[in-house]
Amino acid sequence: MTERIVPRIPPLSHDRAAALAEAYGEAMAATRRRTLATLAVVLVLTLLAGFMAEVRPLTFIDNIGNFTAYLGQILPHLTLGNLRGDVAEWYWGLPKWLGLLAETLLMAYLGTLLGGIAAFLLCFSATANLARTRAGCFLARRFLEVCRTVPEIVFALIFVIAFGLGPMVGVLAIAIHTAGALGKLFAEVVENIDMKPVESLTASGATPIEAIRFAVLPQVLSNFASYGLLRFEINVRGAGVMGFVGAGGIGQEFLVAIRNFYYTDVSAILLLVILTVMAIDLTTERLRHHLLGLETAR
Numbered sequence: 001m002t003e004r005i006v007p008r009i010p011p012l013s014h015d016r017a018a019a020l021a022e023a024y025g026e027a028m029a030a031t032r033r034r035t036l037a038t039l040a041v042v043l044v045l046t047l048l049a050g051f052m053a054e055v056r057p058l059t060f061i062d063n064i065g066n067f068t069a070y071l072g073q074i075l076p077h078l079t080l081g082n083l084r085g086d087v088a089e090w091y092w093g094l095p096k097w098l099g100l101l102a103e104t105l106l107m108a109y110l111g112t113l114l115g116g117i118a119a120f121l122l123c124f125s126a127t128a129n130l131a132r133t134r135a136g137c138f139l140a141r142r143f144l145e146v147c148r149t150v151p152e153i154v155f156a157l158i159f160v161i162a163f164g165l166g167p168m169v170g171v172l173a174i175a176i177h178t179a180g181a182l183g184k185l186f187a188e189v190v191e192n193i194d195m196k197p198v199e200s201l202t203a204s205g206a207t208p209i210e211a212i213r214f215a216v217l218p219q220v221l222s223n224f225a226s227y228g229l230l231r232f233e234i235n236v237r238g239a240g241v242m243g244f245v246g247a248g249g250i251g252q253e254f255l256v257a258i259r260n261f262y263y264t265d266v267s268a269i270l271l272l273v274i275l276t277v278m279a280i281d282l283t284t285e286r287l288r289h290h291l292l293g294l295e296t297a298r
Contacts, residue, residue, distance in 0.1 A: 074267040091268050097250065101276060104249035107170040107242065108235040114171070115178025116228050119144075122179070123186035124212060129195060132208070141187075147180025152238050156245045170247035174235050185227045186220070193219045222291045229284040229291075236280055240273055 076090040091097075122140055124130050131137035155173035163169060197215035206214070243251025250273060257265035 074263040074270075076264045076267060090264055093253075093265065093268075097253065097269060097272055100243075100248075100250040100253050101272060103167055104239045104242075104251065105236065105276070107167050107247075107249055108174060108232060108239040111171045111174025111239070112178055112228065112232045112235050114175035116182055116231070118175070118179035119182035119186050120224070122183050123190055124216075126183060126187040127190045129191055129193075130198075130208075130212070130216070140183075144180045144183040144187075147176050148184060149180070150177070152177045153241070153245060156242055156247045160246050165246040165248070167248035169245075170239055170242035170249060173242065173247065174238060177238075178231055178235060182227060182231055186224055189220045189223045189227075190216060225291050226288040229288050233277070233281055233284055236277055240277075 076086065078086045078090070122144060125132075125136055126140035126144060128137060131140070152173045155176055156169050159169040159172050163172075193216060197219075198211050201211045201215050202208075239249055239251070240254075241251045243249045243253065244255050246252065250269060254266070254269045254273075256262075257269060
């Protein structure tokens, strides 16, 4: 049985060790200087941004009482002796609000569905590895940028002027913004795929559509579904404020309650929306984890 020979590392000389320690100290000092310089730049930019945005901490502190007073006004008066009656009085408009909330959810669902379909059709043209021409890729990316850069509320205002009041306005606004946002995310997923299956199918005579169907989609579908569910969560929140510009849904009733100083109605509608969004978030989170195979990891 042969004995394993372990090579012996000669000890560093005093001069060599001192030189290495000095180099290490200089590197750490340079890192600290860069960190301090970065923090100084961030602090200066923060102060400059606060000044330009007219952020006044003293004004905020002086008027914080108005905010807490408003919260106190919108909270309902609930008593243990008549809790059921107080809650019933607080949610006197529950059937109407539930109908408007369902309308908001349908707006978010339909807007997400239409926007997701548009994003799916456009994302392959916006990727550098699958686009047929650079010009087509450039135009597709710029189009998606326009769709997601303009806020949903601006699209809704434009559509209200064009088509009048109603939920259709909210659906169109959400669909356009969703197409731009999901198109960007879908394109990034496609750009990170393994191109070997695509090249193999193309070399065997497959058409571009067949290559996407059999080589690209199996690699990206779970991520597409995950991003789509995440976007649906975001769109539910966005659809909640579409009523502010006349696009229907619970937002319109919420705005009426705020403008008319129906304080308890404000808290009732707000709590209803919060609970709905929380339930949707929890449900879609589990679905996303299941699609991405994270349930076992948890």
